[in-house]
Amino acid sequence: MTLVNSAYRLKDNKETRRPFVLAAVMLAMFMGAIEATIISTAMPAIVGDLGGFSLYSWVFSSYLLMNAVTVLIYGKLSDLFGRKPIITTGIIIFLIGSLLCGIAGSMEQLIFFRFIQGLGAGAVMPLATTIVGDIYTKEERAKIQGYLSSVWGISAISGPAIGGLLVEFVSWRYVFWINIPLGLLAIAGLHFFLHENIEKKKPAIDYVGATILTISISTLMFILVEGGVHIAWSSWEAISLILISSAGIVAFILYEKRLDEPMMPFELWKSRSILVANVVSLTTGVMLIGISSFLPAFVQGVMERSATIAGFTLTAMSIGWPIASTAAGRLLLKIGYFKTSLIGGVSLxxxxxxxxxxxxxxxxxxxxxxxxxxxxxMGLTSTSFIVSIQSNVEWKIRGIATATNMFMRNLGNTVGAALLGGILNSRIQAYIEKNGTEGMNIDTVNLLLDESKRQELSSTVLKTLQEGLTVSLHWVYISVLIFAVISFIFIIFIPRKE
Structure with a gap:
């Protein structure tokens, strides 16, 4: 068997077994991908049990924040120490977080445990994708990356369905605990079948850059979620937070450009194909979180359908995702990156x-x-971008190059959860203040998401809450459409010659 990199050929007379490694990698990716869809279906039940609708988006934002910030660090560590030990560490941390999330007794505890879960998740997606880029040839990658992209689709099929069934017949807590056997199987597969022979280098981890980035994104997320709800946009607190976040982002860019081994290698962005791939990954990340996070609340709270039906609406995303991902592998070889991505942009x-x-x-x-x-x-664009990036860089920076693209999508998820969650909260609050009855506030929406409590509401209160949620989510989806148009505009600038 001929492999791409000598680092994976032999180690202590052991040879990497690609089919088994691919299976372990896909299992790890499935574990991370299903988390995005299975919890979306369970969130109405979680809010109905724990309360705290105003903290709804923080359950997503806390996870996505740590995921986004750590993905670059894990990518850099994998280039220094190899993929296997780093992704294994990430999976273990993710499983610890999953276990804790399942025993959370309050919304605040759940949000904290989601931070831990996100800390581990930052290693899973980028390194799983990087490992495949390492052990398969350029000609094989288009087909294999199509398989990996379809994992998102498969998770979207099973995630909402499993989540809905667990919520209805067992408990929402099992949507977290289901990760544990999947993660253990992935660790076992990587341990026995992936053998690296990496020349370890002296660590040069950009802790300062990571700290600046964490502060900047955390501040931005906080004001996006709380702005217009608990903090007035015109207040000195809001203005200060916006200035701190903006200054932090500028400082991060300037600092990274000075380093020999930066956490975010902006040199990569000089390639137009990589630049477009990263920017569109950001905008599509916003779209993805906007659909997956808030659609179940609309189906259950406004349409008054079950968690299983709400899961079905997200499941439909997977029917298109794996079909498109599989087709993308062939389309890339026939019509190229530009046309494949363009079709994806129109579909968005x-x-x-x-x-x-x-x-x-x-x-x-x-x-x-x-x-x-x-x-x-999503299937067409994500597959195109990963194959394009990995075909334009060499092994020693493939980990950080792939992680950078994942970071941009995770950043889109993070900002999207905060931004769209902030829009949802502020619109609901404004609607309730204008049309609600005495004693009604944003957390009254908790009652709408619990079927038994919803049936006890008066017709007037029920109508007000449902109309408020409908109007608010309409503004969320207008924002999603705007990001879809922005994605399409950037896709137009992909080089035609590739």
């Missing part, structure tokens, strides 16, 4: 239009159609 816009025009009377099928087109767009 079509899917977003479905959500913007969605009415409660349309039913779950309309929402499922929008999810399907979003899935097609």
């Amino acid at each position: 816009i079509v899917g977003s239009i479905f959500f913007v025009t969605m009415d409660p009377a349309d039913g779950p099928l309309w929402a499922a159609c929008g999810s399907f087109f979003i899935g097609v767009g």
Whole structure:
């Protein structure tokens, strides 16, 4: 068997067994990917049990923050010490966080445990993708990366369905505990079948850059979530937080450019194909979190359907995602990166239009159609970008190059959860203040997401809450459409010659 890099050929007379490594990698990716869809379906039940609707988006934001910040550090560590020990460490931390999330007794505890879960998740996705880029040839990567992208689709099929069934018949806590056997199997596969022969280098970890980035993103997330809800946009607190975040981002860019081995190698961005891939990964990350996080709340709270039906609307995304990912591997070889990505960009816009025009009377099928087109767009673009990036860099920087692209998508998820969650909270609060009855506030929406409590609401209160949630989510989906258009515009600038 001929492998791409000598680092994977032999170690102590052991040879890396690619099919088994691929299976372990896909299992690890599935574990991380299913987390995004399975918890979305469970969130209405979690809020109904623990309360704290105003903290709804923080359950996503806390996880995504640590994921986004650590992904670059893990990518750099994997280039220094090898992929295997770093991804294994990440999976172990992720499993510890999953165990703790399942025993959370309050929304605040759940948010803290999600930080731990995100700390480990930062290693899983980028390093799983990087390992495949290492052990397969350039010609093989298009097909194999299509398989990896389809993992997102498969997780979207099983995630909402499993999440809905667990919520209805067992407990929402099992949506976290289900990760544990998956993670242990992935660790075992990597331990027995992936053998590296890496020349370890002296560590040069950019802790200062990581600290600056963490402070900048955390501050930005906080004001995006709380702005217009608990902090007035015109207040000195809001202005100060915006200035701190902006100054931190500028300081991070200037500092990274001075380093020989930066956490974020901006030199990579000089390639137009990599620049476009990273920017569009950011914008599509915002879109993805906007759909997966808030659609179940609409289906359950406004359409009054079960968690299983809410899961079905997200499941439709997976039908398009794996089909598109598989097709992308072939399309890349026939029509190139530009046309493949362009088709994906059009699909993202079509899917977003479905959500913007969605009415409660349309039913779950309309929402499922929008999810399907979003899935097609994500499958085509994500596969194109990963193959393009890994084909343009050499092994010694492939880990950080792949991690940078993952970071941009995670950053999009992070900012998107905060931004769109802030829009949702502020719009609901404004609607309740204008149309609500005495004693009603944003946390009253908790009652809407618990079926038994919803049935006890008066018709007036029920109508007010449902209309408020509908209007608020409409603004969220308008924002998703705007990001879809931005994605399409950037895709136009992908070099045609590739």
